[in-house]
Amino acid sequence: MRLTRRRSLLMGAAVLAAPAAARGAISNDQRQKLAQKALAEALQVEQTAVVAYEAIANSGHLSNRITSVLRALQDDDREHADQLVTALENLGVKPPIPPRRATIQGLAHVRTDPEASEFAIVLERRAVAAYLEVVRNLSDANLLRTVSGAMGTDGQHLVVLRELSHRPPVSGAFERG
Numbered sequence: 282m283r284l285t286r287r288r289s290l291l292m293g294a295a296v297l298a299a300p301a302a303a304r305g306a307i308s309n310d311q312r313q314k315l316a317q318k319a320l321a322e323a324l325q326v327e328q329t330a331v332v333a334y335e336a337i338a339n340s341g342h343l344s345n346r347i348t349s350v351l352r353a354l355q356d357d358d359r360e361h362a363d364q365l366v367t368a369l370e371n372l373g374v375k376p377p378i379p380p381r382r383a384t385i386q387g388l389a390h391v392r393t394d395p396e397a398s399e400f401a402i403v404l405e406r407r408a409v410a411a412y413l414e415v416v417r418n419l420s421d422a423n424l425l426r427t428v429s430g431a432m433g434t435d436g437q438h439l440v441v442l443r444e445l446s447h448r449p450p451v452s453g454a455f456e457r458g
Contacts (some may be wrong), residue, residue: 309420315376316418321328323411323428324365330404336382337397347394347445352403354438360406361431362373368424398446405442408435 307315334355338348362379369376383386410431419425433437 288333312418312420313372314418317344317372317409319415319418320369320372320379320428321363321374323408323415323431324362324369325377325380325412326364326404326408326411327358327362327431328377329385330408331355331362331402332382333385333388333400333404334358335383336388337391337400340392343391343397344394349403350441350445351397354405354441357434357438361408361434364427364431368427393444394395398442402439402446403443405435407437408432409439 282341295338327347334351338351391397409432412428415428
């Protein structure tokens with residue numbers, strides 16, 4: 282039997298119509314733990330970006346233009362990190378501490394504007410991916426609004442950085458990090 286689009290859609294609908302237990306649904310407690318873990322991971326990415334952008338901007342190796350952009354990104358990411366710290370503390374979770382510069386892989390080798398842009402693109406893609414994982418597991422509407430806003434801002438960062446790198450500003454219809 283050949284798998285057609287129609288048959289595939291019918292099979293997908295059957296899976297969704299199955300009871301939650303049959304689909305391997307997770308409990309609310311498990312989902313909350315996944316959301317907390319994802320929030321902590323998103324915080325780690327934002328903290329890494331803040332530390333890295335500060336180090337790169339203060340290095341003295343870059344043009345004024347890219348230095349200015351990195352400082353603006355750093356301000357946004359610091360705000361995101363602060364929001365995530367507050368969210369984790371409100372959930373009773375101890376937030377992770379920011380990384381040291383020396384522990385951020387590849388940071389010591391960033392010396393030029395193109396290297397800085399590419400390094401920042403990697404960080405911002407990681408942030409978008411981390412937020413996507415948070416959104417998958419989060420049920421708190423207010424926190425979801427905050428996380429979605431931060432994810433959108435990091436998506437905007439990607440557009441700016443790609444343009445600085447002379448790349449297409451949008452890589453596809455949906456950014457997944």
